[in-house]
Amino acid sequence: MIIQLNKNIKPEDKNKIISELKTKNYSCSEVKTMQGNYLVAIGKAEIDIRQIGVLKGVADIHKVSDNYKLVSRKWKTDYSEIDLGNDIKIGSNNFSIMAGPCSIENEEQIIEMVKHLKANNVKIMRGGVFKPRSSPYSFRGLGIEGLKVFSKHCKEAGIKIITEVMQVSQIEDMIDYVDIFQVGARNSQNFNLLDELGKTNKPVMLKRGLAGTIDELLFSAEYIFSAGNEQIILCERGIRSYEKAYRNTLDINAIPILKEKSHLPVIVDPSHAIGIRQFIEPLALASIMAGADGIIFEMHKQPEIAFSDGQQSLNYAESEKLYKNIRKTYDFRSSLS
Amino acid sequence: MIIQLNKNIKPEDKNKIISELKTKNYSCSEVKTMQGNYLVAIGKAEIDIRQIGVLKGVADIHKVSDNYKLVSRKWKTDYSEIDLGNDIKIGSNNFSIMAGPCSIENEEQIIEMVKHLKANNVKIMRGGVFKPRSSPYSFRGLGIEGLKVFSKHCKEAGIKIITEVMQVSQIEDMIDYVDIFQVGARNSQNFNLLDELGKTNKPVMLKRGLAGTIDELLFSAEYIFSAGNEQIILCERGIRSYEKAYRNTLDINAIPILKEKSHLPVIVDPSHAIGIRQFIEPLALASIMAGADGIIFEMHKQPEIAFSDGQQSLNYAESEKLYKNIRKTYDFRSSLS
């Protein structure tokens, strides 16, 4: 059960609601975000919600039969919109393109890429500075110094940054230079990291785990929301299967299902979801028709010499074709009844 | 290596080619279909193909590095087209819609459905009369008598039939009443059945196995082709994964990959690939953008009382909306550069 509280509810009124719920064997979690003020009440007994609804300070009240609560569309049927400022928004009636290199490699690369994105009206740039790598001997990214340079050029150009955060201690250092924190697939159930990101006021894009279930993804999002941050973006990036003809299996089924179950925006990452450059475009367009709110993909001026993920990065010309076709496809989808 | 032979090659010329290849340690399979006359030569030695190319009776010759040969696009770069007659074609520049019930239940159902399909200009009707069921105690279909009634009404309406064949002994009984034989997921590697269907002159739609690889699907198609029948349609119908939120995982990656690897048409079955009625449409449209040559789906006048698969069957109104959106999406895809 989710109880939306009035913004200025008095502490004694809130306590009264909580103690009333306690008498019915419901435990309460208080959640305060920039957008709202909630109680999440968990219990088994049947309750007549009107008994709670009439209490002082209650704005609205919803039964939610799902195990995750705040991220469920059972109580918030309208899709959430995330505002990055400068009229750049994600979710609801917006469609987002996020492009950039797997890893930030040097300043020259950033300058060129920013120019390319600006020329193509792409508003969000991806680029890793902390790289989770299977092997400890692989390139692990330029780190915080790289991020500062990345940020400087993007700010000048009015482009927003999405980049991966790998651990709690990085949050403080990164927060001034980041517009969206990305949680990678390997950290999809790093609950401490999710808790801490829930205490920030920056949007978080949460990738599905390597073999994560749809429910696990929504539960992980619930961690962030219940810790106080409701600016959450879900990302489908392919799941692990038995098939060896490609890198991961894009779970296209997950897109309409996530849009049914949750009010959060769903972004698709076709680069990791197939891992083969020439198939990024058909997967991106397919994902749009399945209901995606945006596409994030990897690009590089010269994919063949990229520090990482070159085999799945598009070059500039391929990217320009993709922007165009993504936009046409989103317009086409919007035209369907 | 595939050697295309002249249609009227003399036996002695063919034998000369075969013996020439034998001297180079290549073994040959002769394949004669309605469309062509081939030798598939398998061996390890490096051959200068011009030495074979100059022999009498050779029309063309191609190296094929894939393990499957005849179904590969390495030698036949143009996509194959299958002609069902009455100007109904599958593959290449055609888009196919196949709709109908999971199981044929009775004559009245057929009559109504045929009328519905005709009204909506749908040219191919699906409907099972032999049903593979996990449990021996489930409804197993109306059998050959059901097929005859099914066929009668479709022929009158100019509608083609696709229906599943489960075993070799059914082929002879079914062949006069069927336009496309369907091989189900559970028989995807029933090699004897594939061999025998390869000896017929009817098109065969081959479903991917429950957890079949892309390579296994192509190898199974190779069985049919190498037995003499090149009218083969591949069908992606979802694969088995760990996710429990739906029935199967539609492998959208497989669509562009199959279109890259093989010249055969690729049809997608969103009904089995997700198993939930309300998500059939987004998956169908996504599959088109990924490159599918057609969609096959389950429908029923009253899904809630269907003998089987009701939870994934569309009703008539939903189907009509889907036909429209499928057609618009295919036109849209064709308009993209």
Added chain:
Amino acid sequence: MIIQLNKNIKPEDKNKIISELKTKNYSCSEVKTMQGNYLVAIGKAEIDIRQIGVLKGVADIHKVSDNYKLVSRKWKTDYSEIDLGNDIKIGSNNFSIMAGPCSIENEEQIIEMVKHLKANNVKIMRGGVFKPRSSPYSFRGLGIEGLKVFSKHCKEAGIKIITEVMQVSQIEDMIDYVDIFQVGARNSQNFNLLDELGKTNKPVMLKRGLAGTIDELLFSAEYIFSAGNEQIILCERGIRSYEKAYRNTLDINAIPILKEKSHLPVIVDPSHAIGIRQFIEPLALASIMAGADGIIFEMHKQPEIAFSDGQQSLNYAESEKLYKNIRKTYDFRSSLS
């Protein structure tokens, strides 16, 4: 519900039971095997089984809540034993070793192998004469003539034969030369084949599908039993997973679960379940401790020149060590409380 009938039940008594059940909306399947005479009654209503139990001709009656019925341990709590004659038995308090080549290659191979098995007191020889192969261009086995030679030498030596049957039409040709029909993983849901094998009086070893569930395996066994043959052996041979370090994943969990759910013997095939020669022994011994009733494995005099599966075949010396350790491990398991 399973109703065990008296062996000599009069037709009118049986009909009375069936019509009594029909009045309660239960449909009945009659099953007559060499061992027994059953009615499998499927319905939803609650029935007081004593009302049926008192009818003439009823020997015993059991509620079975599983979806599969005859193969369930819910009605037959004692494990089944299969008698191959000559005091060679499978299941219950017997432990079976089945060894032999992947493919029968020639008579000399058979003669040598039979001698080796006899010297090591191994009573059941495996060897394929019809080989399901992914590629149509691979060696497909020596066929029925190979089987006849195989049978001749085994009969002389008192060794039983287990070999794969791939299609219905082979059953009649093979039946005189086979002691156990093997159904391969790719045919695990070839329901027509299962039905026909159910009409024979030869034991059938049913392999789990490539990615078959435990329930699907038991349902497939139910096909055989309900068609009239209760001499069924289940075979765990590894399942398909995402891991690439080996061929298949031996599902060791399945062993105790199958022994809990079903009264049928469970044989494990470590050769296919890992596909790497040096690990066959630890997997075989592990399977015994998990509750297996037997081990089937591939061997070859010179694995490096085997026609197929050489990489997972043991040579004679390795096999002899394995026989010894298998037997010691089974004795050890039997000694535990």
Added chain:
Amino acid sequence: MIIQLNKNIKPEDKNKIISELKTKNYSCSEVKTMQGNYLVAIGKAEIDIRQIGVLKGVADIHKVSDNYKLVSRKWKTDYSEIDLGNDIKIGSNNFSIMAGPCSIENEEQIIEMVKHLKANNVKIMRGGVFKPRSSPYSFRGLGIEGLKVFSKHCKEAGIKIITEVMQVSQIEDMIDYVDIFQVGARNSQNFNLLDELGKTNKPVMLKRGLAGTIDELLFSAEYIFSAGNEQIILCERGIRSYEKAYRNTLDINAIPILKEKSHLPVIVDPSHAIGIRQFIEPLALASIMAGADGIIFEMHKQPEIAFSDGQQSLNYAESEKLYKNIRKTYDFRSSLS
């Protein structure tokens, strides 16, 4: 390539080796553990290792073709032994039993359990105080205060503690109260956590990811070793598969493969690997025969009222039977040739 350095190598000698390798385009990572002093050199050129072997300060030198290096058995063919003090050792010729509750619930539980373990000569107790839970609303453990009480009673009884660490900031708080840090399946690729644990001097048990590959597990172990800690234990705890009859699929294949590839001890967790109480014992005994160096399992005085994982926890009587059979089975395995 791994270069073992003399313990007291002079900095100038080490630098000379590094610069010599640099001239051959090899990059070096220095690794200093309590046991040794290594250079891990990564490069592509063929090197005559004798040229490096003769340099001052080099104790030994090994080519390692695997992508992971320090955890490979290619250079350290003898199995590693981890000494917990008080003559309690893991790996090599030791067999370990680790038992205890999923979660530490209260002091009384600890006192009773310690008594039970001492009475049964079990030397290592498991018990979670920081619990990774899919849902933020589930019980997340007693935290550091719980650990202190846990530690007090175990120290008095001479029992070692293994417990899960979830994030970097917990390490410092926990280190005095822990004998083995456990890294859970969800953190198996939390590289920052692995790095930091690599800087401690406490043994680390690393669980395989939910759907982690064998290579990923070894790479994660390489993180810990290369950061300076070679006291690493690998843990197989079941992988995610399509099968729904149980919680996870115990990957029994992984046991002999890990023992072949790596010198690190391999512990098996049958509780999580099947999730059903009655099947823990057969899986534990099977794992021993497959080569495991130890078993970790969940127990509870009254599983039916456990805070978490009750369905897979053994009670005291079941645990006592299991200790006995584990020990007999290990002795039996040791007796085999």
